Amino acid sequence: MSDSRRKKPPLVAEKRFGKATTKKSATKRTSKATPKKTARKRRAAPKRPAKKRNPIVAFFLGIFGWIWRVTWAFTWRIGLVVGLVVGLAIGFVYLQLPDVDELLDGRARGSVTLLDRDDRVFAWRGDQFGGAVTAETVSEHLKNAVVATEDRRFYWHFGVSPRGVASAVRINLKEGRGPLSGHGGSTITQQTAKLLCLGEPYKAEDWESEAAYVQDCRQGSLWRKVKEAVYAMAMETKYTKNEILSVYLNRAYMGGGAYGAEAATQRYFGKPAANATPAEAAMLAGLLTKPSSLAPTANLSRSQDRAATVLRLMNEQGYLTDEETARWQTNPATLSVAAAENAGGYFADWVMSTGPEFFTRNTTEDVILKTTFDGRIQQAAEDGLAWVFENKVREGSKAQAAIVVMSADGAVRAMVGGRQTKVSGAFNRAVQAKRQTGSAFKPFVYATALDLGGHYDDRVVDEPYCQTIPGSGEWCPKNYTGKYYGDVTLSFALMNSLNIPAVKVSEQAGRENVRTVANMFGIESDLAAGPALALGASESSVLEMAGAYAGILNGGSSVTPYGLVELRLMGDEDPLMGTGGGIGERVISGAAARELVWMMEKVVSEGTGGRAKIDGWQVAGKTGTTQAARDAWFIGFTNEYVAGVWMGYDDNTPLTGVTGGGLPAEIWRETMTRVHEGIEPRPLPAFVPKPQAPKARAGQRRQQNGLEGVVNGILKDIFGGR
Known part of the structure; x- marks a missing residue:
């Protein structure tokens, strides 16, 4: 007989997936792993105590750090204020800017075109303006020549070129001038702003003379440069690049009494600006730096030399191929017959003095004078003398x-x-x-x-x-x-x-x-x-x-x-x-x-x-x-x-x-x-x-x-x- 009162072990299901790990064996394995970790720790280099900093150095580093933190705190705040002020100034100027069509003809005086007895143009007086053109209507070569010569980054900057200003300052200092004297680093937009006199129109009652007004517009003080930059950025916001270039092409003085590309092309080459060849475009663009002394009617050889440089710049910037550049440098632009003769200067001056002053010497209109002048007889007199x-x-x-x-x-x-x-x-x-x-x-x-x-x-x-x-x-x-x-x-x-x-x-x-x-x-x-x-x-x-x-x-x-x-x-x-x-x-x-x-x-x-x-x-x-x-x-x-x-x-x-x-x-x-x-x-x-x-x-x-x-x-x- 069995002893039914003996305590029986509990029924435990067999471990289905491998042998059960006993507590003893687990403890054993753990005890074996622990020494290995300890060994690793022992092999690692012990931490050195922190070295104490020199109190003097620490003092000055602290001072510098404090100055930096204060400077940065002021800088970003001042920068924020300046940015807000500039933004407000740009916005204010933006609101004052007129429609672009009102800016194309900026002459204070009109032009006088003199015709001979056969209705051919032989002389010009006053401020010539051949009519408004746009960047889209002038010759593509002329537009490219102006950009290549005056502002190669025109289509990428925002009205002011920091790189151009820095380069100009460096050149001025290198040549022994003041940082703002000589090269200005001005973009086409800034030059246009200057031509517009920053929006201040000429009023005869406010100025001693028109020359005094122009001189004031061209001054190069630091404050004037700041205002010019603000005006330029406002223009960039208001107008497209082509509209800005159009204003520039119409207002720029190009020598010989010609204001604007159309008047200059007619004056020198007897054709519209839309038909200017690369050589003619290069000559016109070359006039923008020194229009009076480089005018082809004053010195054709010097004007052609300057045009050759402009053609090279156009080539470097991809506007002309090597073959085209060589071709136009070999065949430079020449003057039209009327411009080359430059005839009848004394006669033209006399006729201007005999006509009504408000339609000749001080005209605000564009006037045409038909005269008795005969170019053949004039040449005969000059040759005989x-x-x-x-x-x-x-x-x-x-x-x-x-x-x-x-x-x-x-x-x-x-x-x-x-x-x-x-x-x-x-x-x-x-x-x-x-x-x-x-x-x-x-x-x-x-x-x-x-x-x-x-x-x-x-x-x-x-x-x-x-x-x-x-x-x-x-x-x-x-x-x-x-x-x-x-x-x-x-x-x-x-x-x-x-x-x-x-x-x-x-x-x-x-x-x-x-x-x-x-x-x-x-x-x-x-x-x-x-x-x-x-x-x-x-x-x-x-x-x-x-x-x-x-x-x-x-x-x-x-x-x-x-x-x-x-x-x-x-x-x-x-x-x-x-x-x-x-x-x-x-x-x-x-x-x-x-x-x-x-x-x-x-x-x-x-x-x-x-x-x-x-x-x-x-x-x-x-x-x-x-x-x-x-x-x-x-x-x-x-x-x-x-x-x-x-x-x-x-x-x-x-x-x-x-x-x-x-x-x-x-x-x-x-x-x-x-x-x-x-x-x-x-x-x-x-x-x-x-x-x-x-x-x-x-x-x-x-x-x-x-x-x-x-x-x-x-x-x-x-x-x-x-």
Whole structure:
């Protein structure tokens, strides 16, 4: 029997997955692993105690650390404040900026374009503006050239280029200048902001002059640079890159009076900006740094050299291939015919001075002036003058000369105001210089006598002659040759420029009558009051004298020289005003004028003006030489044109071996020979003397002498009030 009360072990299921691990064995394994860990710890290097820092070093490091923390705390706060202020400033400027179309034309003055008699442009004055263009409408080459030259990172910066400013400061310091002096590192946007004068428009009442306004806009102070940067960033926010570039291309000054790409392209190349070639675009972009000195009209060679550099920059920045660069550097841009000639500077200045001031010198409109100018005749005058000075005048001479060529109605065709012909704004000796006329005045003495009833074959005695001048004593004129020719005709006396007969004729005709005739023919200068009036003691200009001789050629009517034919505003078809000169009232009779022309023809064909002869043409004229040869003149005409020539020194130094019948007559001949090329010769409008029997003519002369007192009395009554 079993003992049922024995405690039986609990029923435990067998471990299905391996043997059960007993507590003893687990303990055993644990005890074996523990020593290994201990061994590792023993092998590791023991920690060293922290080394104490030097108290002095620790002190200073603490100070520096404190300073850094304070500085950083201030810096980020100040930076935040500055950023907010700049942002507000940019926002304020942004709100003030107008629409981009209002910024394209920023001129304070208008332009004047001068057309010749055939409606071709020959000169420009004022601030030229060919019309608004955009970055999309100009030649792609021009846009690329400007960016490559002025601001290669234009399309990537935000209006200001820190890298460009740093580079400019470095270059300035390296070259011994102040950090802001010289190179500015300005972007195209900053330059545009400067051209806009930071939004401050020009007001005449606020500035001493426009130049003072421009100078203030261009100042380079630090504060101005800051304002410029803010304005530039506001522009970048308001406008697109192409709009900013458009404003720049329209406002930038490009020399020669041209503002903007369109005006400059028309001025130099005679074409629109849309058609500019790479070479022309490079030349225009090269002008932006120094527009006046680099202008191709001032120095074409220097402008071409600068353009070659711009082409290289375009190549480096990928705008042109190597082949294209080589091609355009080998074939640089050249000026248009009109720009290359740079013709008519003296004429253009004179026309500008004769027109209404508010449409010429101070115009705010774009004006077109049609003129009487003839480029072919102008070139003839310049070439004739140059030939004589190169071949007949000693090298190094400082003598000057002036020429005016006009038609019989006073239409001025050419004008040379000095030996330097390619100029503008220079002293114009043809208009501004008032010089004694000498014997060139004598035709007006004989014109008066002929108009009073005299004739070419009336006689006068050439003999020693003196006259007492109240307050001056005795005055005794002499002939240039020092000889006396006795009883001579008026024609002989004029032909040989005899002084004593001229004085006697003047006194007999009446000085006041002579003064009146000269004034009515257009000599407006004050005329001498004494008997020396007949010998050209008075002063006049080449323009006045040529105009007066034109009156003789056209039959005895006064002539007002003119150059302006028509004035109109650009874009308008109807003119605002027309011709300001031409033929006026009659001065002497047609018969007297024709007889005087015949007498003056003898001056050239047989007398003192022989060097002025032109093959195949009848020429009439008169020489003139003043006291001590300070002035030498020849004024004459054919059936087609009148020309006046003066020669002398600006400081009144006497000429050496020069008389009016010498170099001035030769300048006249060289000029008029070229002027008349290709023109069929026509005779002068002179009378042809009819041969008369000596007795008949003597009877007429006796009759005339018998009635002389009566006639003179009547004539004085008629002409005394003139």
